[in-house]
Amino acid sequence: MTIERLGIVGGGQMGAGIGEVAAKAGIDVVIVEAAAEIAEKSQGRISASLEKAVSREKISRADADATLARLQFSTEPGELADRQFVIEAIVENLALKEDLFAKLDSIVTDPDAILASNTSSIPIIKLAAQTNRPDKVIGTHFFNPVPVMALLELVQSLKTSEETVERARSLGEQLGKQMILSKDRAGFIVNYLLVPYIVNAIKMFEEGFASAEDIDNGMKLGANHPMGPLELADFIGLDTMLFVQEVLYAEFADPFYAAPPLLRRMVDAGLLGRKTGEGFYRY
Ligand code: CAA
Numbered sequence: 291m292t293i294e295r296l297g298i299v300g301g302g303q304m305g306a307g308i309g310e311v312a313a314k315a316g317i318d319v320v321i322v323e324a325a326a327e328i329a330e331k332s333q334g335r336i337s338a339s340l341e342k343a344v345s346r347e348k349i350s351r352a353d354a355d356a357t358l359a360r361l362q363f364s365t366e367p368g369e370l371a372d373r374q375f376v377i378e379a380i381v382e383n384l385a386l387k388e389d390l391f392a393k394l395d396s397i398v399t400d401p402d403a404i405l406a407s408n409t410s411s412i413p414i415i416k417l418a419a420q421t422n423r424p425d426k427v428i429g430t431h432f433f434n435p436v437p438v439m440a441l442l443e444l445v446q447s448l449k450t451s452e453e454t455v456e457r458a459r460s461l462g463e464q465l466g467k468q469m470i471l472s473k474d475r476a477g478f479i480v481n482y483l484l485v486p487y488i489v490n491a492i493k494m495f496e497e498g499f500a501s502a503e504d505i506d507n508g509m510k511l512g513a514n515h516p517m518g519p520l521e522l523a524d525f526i527g528l529d530t531m532l533f534v535q536e537v538l539y540a541e542f543a544d545p546f547y548a549a550p551p552l553l554r555r556m557v558d559a560g561l562l563g564r565k566t567g568e569g570f571y572r573y
């Protein structure tokens with residue numbers, strides 16, 4: 291059951307975090323990015339995170355070096371051919387993910403290899419339907435920042451086999467995560483609850499009901515959340531927030547899930563939160 295060769299597509303916030311945790315657990319990891327300079331950025335992101343872990347005495351220098359040595363970066367999806375388990379962590383866009391799953395199905399040679407998605411919201415069956423192995427497609431939804439957050443939310447589609455769920459659970463154990471199992475509906479368990487909460491904070495701010503600081507302090511000081519909802523939106527990325535809200539709206543056809551115009555305008559303006567240096571706050 292043990293996974294020795296993991297592939298990751300997309301080395302952004304999430305792909306880099308998953309890669310770091312997997313390599314730290316002794317797994318050989320290949321991360322495929324869209325372009326060489328982004329792959330370099332991904333490597334830099336992991337090095338910086340490991341430096342922080344060394345400085346906080348969470349990991350030894352030798353283990354950090356060994357972790358980096360287990361990571362390979364590439365722009366060539368063909369490098370994933372020998373992987374036993376591939377996790378897709380590209381942008382939250384259905385058409386791009388569907389296209390990628392069709393390609394991965396022909397690239398990954400072992401027919402028993404699992405193809406997983408880190409999607410925040412998209413029903414897994416939509417991705418599984420692009421492959422000839424829908425029983426081996428599953429949602430592996432990690433949380434940001436992956437080296438710190440304990441949870442791995444597994445998502446079983448109507449076609450995902452029990453064996454695939456067990457193999458994904460076993461990978462989660464290798465990575466030291468705690469698992470929950472969700473059925474296949476937009477938003478799964480956590481984002482069905484979390485994303486409307488954050489979006490309601492955006493609506494409150496947009497209406498001028500309260501300042502960003504007061505909304506965030508309300509939830510930090512009054513509900514013991516480590517970040518307020520607007521800080522958290524900036525941390526997740528406003529592009530991802532908007533994509534997820536659109537997937538929820540498409541699934542439930544309920545105006546409650548309609549994205550507020552302010553969120554759309556901020557994404558149009560490239561104000562995506564921490565990743566671009568400005569969102570509800572400046573970084
Ligand atoms: N490896 C190991 N440990 C690490 C690490 C690494 N690479 N990087 C940091 N850590 C450790 C630190 O050493 C520290 O541990 P101690 O407290 O024992 O010293 C701990 O992690 C926290 O790190 P920091 O002190 O640097 O950071 P912080 O205290 O300012 O907290 C935070 C930062 C963890 C992000 C915190 O603000 C937080 O929990 N925010 C909320 C995050 C959240 O809700 N995430 C979920 C987002 S939703 C999602 O992910 C789903 C989706 O689909 C959108």
Ligand code: NAD
Nearest residue numbers: 300302303304305322323324379380381382409410434526
């Ligand atoms: P991100 O924008 O930081 O990273 C996405 C990366 O994918 C980029 O580096 C981009 O260059 C790369 N990419 C895009 N198309 C590609 C392709 N065809 N091949 C290879 N690489 C490609 O986004 P993120 O925050 O890491 O989110 C990635 C996924 O994880 C999304 O599905 C998102 O919903 C999900 N997710 C995000 C969070 C979060 O808090 N940000 C949490 C859990 C899950």
